Amino acid sequence: MTATSLEQAFAAHHAGAVRLAYLLCGDHEQAEDAVATVWLKVHRRLERGPVDDIGAYVRRAVVNEVNSWFRKLGVRRREAARRKGDHRGTYGHDERIADADAVLHALDQLPSRTRAAVVLRYYADLSVADTAAALGVSEGTVKSSVSRGLTTLRGIMEEDER
Known part of the structure; x- marks a missing residue:
């Protein structure tokens, strides 16, 4: 992988990835964080070899990252509710x-x-x-x-x- 191929992929797909993430999660900052994590993963993947369709790969990675964020959020909320207990405390x-x-x-x-x-x-x-x-x-x-x-x-x- 060359730095140029990552730069080209970033230039071509970053804005679309952020829009997609925003539409999935509804929070601009969370979308930016998700896409930043995705680009780290894309970089690691490109080090192993070329990807046939980088746009499709980035889109799928964004969807997976946002879904992962929502799963973790659900777990955190359930844990917080369990630790909090009821109103008696x-x-x-x-x-x-x-x-x-x-x-x-x-x-x-x-x-x-x-x-x-x-x-x-x-x-x-x-x-x-x-x-x-x-x-x-x-x-x-x-x-x-x-x-x-x-x-x-x-x-x-x-x-x-x-």
Whole structure:
């Protein structure tokens, strides 16, 4: 390979390669980076011998490079999401106290039997049968009390947010 053949290929195909990369990724700087990487690969390939159709080779290399960039971006985003976790880690101490206060305020507004069913079922994490036994009522009564209680709690919490 001669430096002249690489220079000629660059002069003939660089602008088209950048346009192609831009159309594929939608970001001018990323397109320039992808094409720069492609020209490095083209240089290495031309050192091994001539390429039949350098234009087709460059286009295919640009498509592969942009696709590779998108795959790596997807992996980085999934990794970032996995490391980040959910929103519980971002709550400050004051926010958790405020949320707990809001829930306690809403629970105070429920009738005592409904409040007991909700607390035993979800705070104490009892099964429906265990909650029924603790309250001395049927399982159906527990289910309906909890359902009504949660609906009322949602309404109270939504009202308090306004």
